[in-house]
Amino acid sequence: MKHMPSLLTAALAAALGAASFAAGAVTLKIGNQGDALSMDPHSLNESLQLSVTENVYEPLVTRDRNYKLAPALATSWKQTSPTVWHFELRKGVQFHDGTPFTADDVIFSYERAKADGSDMKTYVGPIKEIKKLNDHAIDIVTNTPFPILPELFTHFDIMSKKWCETNQATRPVDRRKGIENAASFRANGTGPYRLRERQPGVRTTFVRNGNYWGKIEGNVDEVIFNVIGNDATRVAALVSGEVDVMEPVPVQDVDRIKTASTLKVMQGPELRVIFLGMDQKRDELQFSSVKGKNPFKDKRVRQAFYQAIDVEGIKRTVMRGASSPIAQMFPAQVNGHAPDLNKRFAYDPEASKKLLAEAGYPQGFEVTMNCPNDRYVNDAAICQAVAANLARVGVKIKLEAETKGTYFPKILRRDTSFYMLGWTSSTVDAHNVLYAIMSTPGEGGRGQFNLGAYSNPKLDELTEKIGSETDQKKRNDMIHEAIKLHQDDIGHIPLHQQALNWGVKKNIELVQWPDNGMMWRFVTVNPQQ
Template sequence: MKLNRTLAATAVLSVLAVAGVGAQAQTLRIANQGDALSLDPHSLNESLQLSIASNVYEGLTDRNKDLSLAPGLATSWKQTSPSVWRFELRKNVQFHDGTPFTADDVIFSFARAAGDGSDVKAKVNDIKEVRKVDSHTVDIETKGPFPILPEVLADMFIMSKKWSEDNKAERPVDRRKGIENAASFKANGTGPYRVRERQPDVRTVFVRSGTYWGKIEGNVQEVVFQPIANPATRVAALISGQVDVMEPIPVQDIPRVNGNASTRAIVGPEMRTIFLGMDQKRDELLYSSVKGKNPFKDKRVRQAFYQAIDINAIQKTVMRGASKPTGLMVGPGINGWTQAQDKRLPFDPEASKKLLAEAGYPQGFEVTMNCPNDRYVNDAQVCQAVAANLARVGVKINLQAETKGTYFPKILRRDTSFYLLGWTPSTYDSHNALNALMRSPDDKTGDGQFNLGSYSNPKVDELTVKVQSEGDMAKRTAMIKEAFQLHADDVGHLPLHQQSLAWGVAKKVELTQRADNFMTFKWMSVK
């Protein structure tokens, strides 16, 4: 199936080319506002963690520089029936410890990803069985027709069965429960780089794998990744030459980075949508002044919150123009997005006050809002602006902004009443967002795994299942449109914007910026 061709236009690659890049191996130093919470590729379905893991682990399929689908640990795939895909596996591939890669590792990894503690269940929840045909061939049977399965598997990473068993890491690290194992601190993939050193929240050192089966285009021998939470310190480290690549650049510092003789900013569109979610399931909110009932179960309250948010002011003052306000849970470049449907409810504080009064809250109420302060572009500032907007209509927000190391485990337990989250569909298809964010949650199957406020509409659930199996693109697009409209009519979530990518890069560095914000080490070179 071919995805929407707008992907090619939106996922424009920002490539910084430097003439005469040396062939000599080099060290590259990368800084980010946060760290991966674990090295376990199945423990957190979050883009920074997946980006880091993608340099060490690989899926059956992969992505090219233009985000088109490419062979990974599978050299080819085909449907042998509407619900069965056959994957021919790459031969003569070794894990970093020298263990050969076989079909047994694929079967083990899919079972692990579907098991307790996994945060990537949504990638495999519609797989019925993975069967071994021979040592380098597997059949994957889905519960129904699933024409985009190869797209889904690009970041469903494969682990060594033997290594996992030897290290007692048969199950994923469970960040919700604080359960760790060896896979959180050690890694053993088939990818172009292996982990040499791991000091959580301090630094992680990667070195080029001498046994990698594929081509490593760049000359980087060693990558030193370090979290630098303070934005000013991160920018100063780039400008002074202490780091070679950093992200994100605070939007107000982009001119400074561009004005420095040895650095520049690479700015491009990102496919991530930032949105707000609300607990719509509990009979009483965990963190609110309202007792005995849940105001977010009332559509009028959800709409009042939506129309109280001045997204254009947030774009101008908080994001300094580096965002695109949105009315949908997906953005341009995602198959199923349309400009015609991407319309927001109008900003109207007076309408908000009227809706709150009609719902029984003429004086408003108090509620706690959970927000990360080191994950998205200006995330805490966005939440502060939303809180200020809501205060004008009588809603008092008790803002709890915290590092993602404590934020994600909390909200993934659904220990929240009102929260901010960002989402990039890993398949670049709307089904991913429907299935993960808008489908009624089922902890056993992984359906709606990131629908943390438990929004539920049976018709949206039904359409999500149909979208997954429909091969006719016109019919499929119409189903996506209908599901999005139902969700919008329900005010199921409060979409805010798509943020822009802003990487700071030393001019001696050549790299490729992907619109999914993945940093691929094998495409990086240092002059």
């Protein structure tokens, strides 16, 4: 480990080198294992992507340092009837190109976010229409009563109607089809930082927006976002001072960074649950040795997979303790979590073998598993452990681990039989997970990320009622029922809640949101001691 700085190649050093900038300006250099795949805020509903682009684009409602709701492009909002919300929009706001922000941009962004190719349909799905009252006031009409609409809007980012029309970017960048447009590589938001230079997969540079409408609490003038996929190289960059902040810290290096005199590790539970999904819709799996039928349609097979996976072993050997095995699709920090249902099926390879035999697969079968290798903490290693566990019960996994740049378009097209995914409830409420992950795929973004098309009509009915219920006890009772239905069906296989680990220089103050968001407006770089 003592030779780690030598791993910084000439190419990496060049990538990390900052372009010339104003004398005395404060620069923040970030190292991350992956990149934002597009600058289009409607193209990919992925936490890292949103963490980057939401420094450039803004929603109507944001979150403050403490992750509480706060005004952004809307100054106030109130529910004026069961299905109508009135929003007052902020006056005097300009997009980065100087165009004034108005209600027309909100309506345009709504139409864009719900269009084909958008990955953000779940955030606008409950909306029936948006009525313009004047340039800075709108009424949002929902299909049914939806009391948590403001929470849903924290990732509904607003784009400039004029800019999109001028640059032929009125439709979202469609990652599933590989379709790009001007919004892929350029950006024109209202946020505190502007895009200056984009080198996909290498480095992206942002600068402070001098015309920002609000207060930027931190002192960072320039942000250089570097992509450093190799764990050891990323750690070396932090230790050597080539970057100021890096994430994620490999779990095996947490203690080492903690003991460094100039560094610290920021840790906390993430709202994200890592889980496995299975194609439960096709009559024959696309990628399996089983022909003429789909083994995942049989609950016994799904349970056999579940009971073959040693999550405690994964926690111990792969995650080095930095995970919390879970039996639900959202953690205790999310409203609706049911402690009494957080009990997993027992790890039991013999029971797994018996279930497979009963289902007609006494020798097991082969299936391809899709997995990212640069998105979640130790994602590829987790998948390798799952494959090894399943091999012990006769299931041969053909593991395809790849960069998220090719992984996400593939699984979002549903070109998968068995896959890993992670999900964070952006509303900190169970409805977000029920609607996007656990519901039958349908209109308005329902089940948009239920990539194996698990379906239970009763759960769909409960999800719709949960969305409009205002009595908290009734609502939580229905959430509890929905969790139990999903568990009994083994709709997905939850693995664990992962932990946040950011490596940071001690002279830097920043805010770590539980969704892994890093807002640069909160970052202060202090003089080196």
